[in-house]
Amino acid sequence: MSERVEVQIQLALNGFTLDVAWTAGDGVSVLFGPSGSGKTLTLQCLAGLVRPEAGRIVVDGRVLFDSAAGIHVPPQERRLGYVFQGYALFPHLTVRANVAFGLRRRPLAERDQRTAEVIERLGLVGLEGRYPRELSGGQRQRVALGRALAIEPALVLLDEPLSALDLPLRRALRDELQAILADWRMPAVLVTHDFSEAYQLGDRVVIYEAGRVRQAAPRGDLLWRPASESVARILGVRNLLRGTVMEVCPTHLRVAWRGQELEVRTPPDRLPPPSAGSAVTFFVRPEDLRLIRKDGPPPDRAHHTNILSGRVVRETDRGVTWTLMVRLEAAGEPAQGSFDLEIDVPRFVYEMLRIERERSWQFSIHRGSLHILPD
Amino acid sequence: MSPENVSALILSLRVATVATLLNAAVGIPLAYLLARRTFRARWLVDLLVTLPLVLPPTVTGYYLIVLLGRRGWLGAPLYGLTGWSVAFTWYAAVIAAAVMALPLLVRTTRAAIESVDRDLERAAFTLGHSEWRTAIEVTLPLARNGILAGLVLAFARALGEFGATLMLAGNIPGRTTTVPLAIYTAVQTGESSEALVLVAALTVISCVVIFLAGRLGTKTT
Numbered sequence: 001m002s003e004r005v006e007v008q009i010q011l012a013l014n015g016f017t018l019d020v021a022w023t024a025g026d027g028v029s030v031l032f033g034p035s036g037s038g039k040t041l042t043l044q045c046l047a048g049l050v051r052p053e054a055g056r057i058v059v060d061g062r063v064l065f066d067s068a069a070g071i072h073v074p075p076q077e078r079r080l081g082y083v084f085q086g087y088a089l090f091p092h093l094t095v096r097a098n099v100a101f102g103l104r105r106r107p108l109a110e111r112d113q114r115t116a117e118v119i120e121r122l123g124l125v126g127l128e129g130r131y132p133r134e135l136s137g138g139q140r141q142r143v144a145l146g147r148a149l150a151i152e153p154a155l156v157l158l159d160e161p162l163s164a165l166d167l168p169l170r171r172a173l174r175d176e177l178q179a180i181l182a183d184w185r186m187p188a189v190l191v192t193h194d195f196s197e198a199y200q201l202g203d204r205v206v207i208y209e210a211g212r213v214r215q216a217a218p219r220g221d222l223l224w225r226p227a228s229e230s231v232a233r234i235l236g237v238r239n240l241l242r243g244t245v246m247e248v249c250p251t252h253l254r255v256a257w258r259g260q261e262l263e264v265r266t267p268p269d270r271l272p273p274p275s276a277g278s279a280v281t282f283f284v285r286p287e288d289l290r291l292i293r294k295d296g297p298p299p300d301r302a303h304h305t306n307i308l309s310g311r312v313v314r315e316t317d318r319g320v321t322w323t324l325m326v327r328l329e330a331a332g333e334p335a336q337g338s339f340d341l342e343i344d345v346p347r348f349v350y351e352m353l354r355i356e357r358e359r360s361w362q363f364s365i366h367r368g369s370l371h372i373l374p375d
Numbered sequence: 376m377s378p379e380n381v382s383a384l385i386l387s388l389r390v391a392t393v394a395t396l397l398n399a400a401v402g403i404p405l406a407y408l409l410a411r412r413t414f415r416a417r418w419l420v421d422l423l424v425t426l427p428l429v430l431p432p433t434v435t436g437y438y439l440i441v442l443l444g445r446r447g448w449l450g451a452p453l454y455g456l457t458g459w460s461v462a463f464t465w466y467a468a469v470i471a472a473a474v475m476a477l478p479l480l481v482r483t484t485r486a487a488i489e490s491v492d493r494d495l496e497r498a499a500f501t502l503g504h505s506e507w508r509t510a511i512e513v514t515l516p517l518a519r520n521g522i523l524a525g526l527v528l529a530f531a532r533a534l535g536e537f538g539a540t541l542m543l544a545g546n547i548p549g550r551t552t553t554v555p556l557a558i559y560t561a562v563q564t565g566e567s568s569e570a571l572v573l574v575a576a577l578t579v580i581s582c583v584v585i586f587l588a589g590r591l592g593t594k595t596t
Contacts, residue, residue, distance in 0.1 A: 049497050075500040082501040088494035092516050102502030151502060 004187050006058040009045050018211040028181055028188045032198040033208030039191040043157045047082050048075035060154045081148025081156040086164050087140050089132040095143050096128040102151040118146045137169050145180055158190040207231055229281050229373055238342050240283045241335055245274045252367055258340055259330040262306050264370040281373045286344040288369035292362040304364035312359045313339050322350040376572055382549050383557035390553055391533040394472040398480045398529050406484035428478040436542025467544035468551050472533035480529040487521020488514060524591040531584040
């Protein structure tokens with residue numbers, strides 16, 4: 001598949017260095033990472049608002065920037081739709097004038113027709129004469145999108161479009177944004193520091209940290225196959241652990257961790273597999289740890305691998321779930337400060353098993369739930 | 376009101392109006408450049424524009440004579456070419472008033488432009504508008520209240536100008552005697568009732584100006 005967007009940027013600005021390269025195809029590409037990692041700056045370079053020192057930017061086969069060839073197309077001629085953080089609607093202009101703002105050079109009849117079309121398609125009919133301050137958050141988002149889409153851009157750039165909103169509205173507008181982008185079949189580059197947003201909206205996610213790209217992958221890969229420990233940290237992966245490979249078997253590895261021996265499925269995408277004696281970093285999601293009921297039959301070894309026992313030393317009520325901080329019975333330093341593992345249990349399980357009083361538990365980790373990170 | 380006072384008042388209003396129009400033409404673009412562009416001589420421009428606010432008006436007036444007087448850097452060539460000098464004409468009063476009022480307009484306008492969200496300008500750029508069109512359609516309309524407040528303040532300052540006007544334009548009754556000069560003359564010659572009328576007139580105008588500027592300053596678009 002030919003790539004729609006090709007970005008390669010080098011830029012030093014006020015002590016910050018941006019040095020990134022990535023490509024994107026159709027659909028939505030998300031630039032994800034902590035604030036100050038260079039995501040917005042990348043978007044501004046794409047739009048031509050900031051000029052990189054070196055690199056090359058190509059959109060749909062059109063070279064917008066090429067330092068070697070001395071090309072720098074001004075933002076006015078790039079035809080990229082930019083949706084700004086906080087939307088940047090013109091407060092002194094009506095909805096209609098905002099949407100029509102980028103159509104100045106078109107003949108009047110065409111301009112009116114296009115404006116009406118966009119207003120209709122985004123469900124803004126009846127609001128044409130209103131000013132931005134008279135609109136709800138959702139309507140503002142649609143006007144901002146309409147203004148950017150009206151110019152029939154080759155690509156839409158969205159800078160933290162949802163970050164200024166309250167949580168309930170943010171959820172709703174996220175769904176709406178997704179629907180609009182899909183409906184217009186508009187390739188987009190979206191910047192966010194919210195992973196759930198990145199995951200829902202992005203077909204492909206580019207992870208930024210400190211002005212560098214740490215990983216660029218289809219969104220599904222990120223959840224289960226972070227490219228490195230630093231990516232896992234950016235993604236907020238919990239229970240990030242370090243162990244040593246003891247034995248390599250055909251289907252699994254035996255890993256020593258905290259005085260325990262864990263059976264771990266051999267990572268499918270890692271060739272050759274880690275050799276015996278090597279150190280590995282791995283993680284297990286807190287919801288993948290399974291408590292073993294005390295009133296049931298003893299655990300079936302075929303069903304439960306990696307049976308451990310520990311005590312709940314701390315817990316957090318997260319509403320629908322409880323997070324238990326568990327310290328293993330085994331002697332030695334806990335792996336994560338005062339505890340070894342975090343376990344998430346649904347609220348009804350917490351209440352049913354009376355975890356409030358019952359603090360000692362056995363639990364198991366399926367060998368497929370232990371994910372080894374690449375070096 | 377004596378005919379002299381009436382002519383002083385008319386002259387003052389005319390001088391202040393023309394000076395304010397002149398300032399609008401020079402000061403607004405200047406304020407835009409100072410707010411939105413970085414160029415090497417920016418500090419110098421900023422300094423020159425602000426200086427009349429800080430210097431004693433007679434010192435500013437002295438510099439204006441050095442520049443525009445019959446033997447001045449610009450005045451001498453002009454006199455040699457046309458036999459005419461701006462000094463001691465009502466144009467001189469306009470120039471003196473404009474130079475003295477410019478800092479107020481530029482500073483107020485600059486602050487108003489700087490307070491316009493740059494993302495609005497960037498949005499206009501990505502929508503195909505040049506910097507010029509963006510300034511006309513986005514930046515200046517949004518800075519409108521600040522600019523109007525600056526113009527009102529500049530008008531008031533121009534109306535009350537004394538020192539620099541006296542230096543460059545002199546105090547020629549009917550030609551360059553503006554209200555502040557007329558007040559001074561009246562007090563010097565012991566005609567305090569004549570002075571009182573003009574003092575009252577300027578006070579009323581100033582109060583109106585403060586009221587207008589206050590309203591413009593607080594109103595938001």
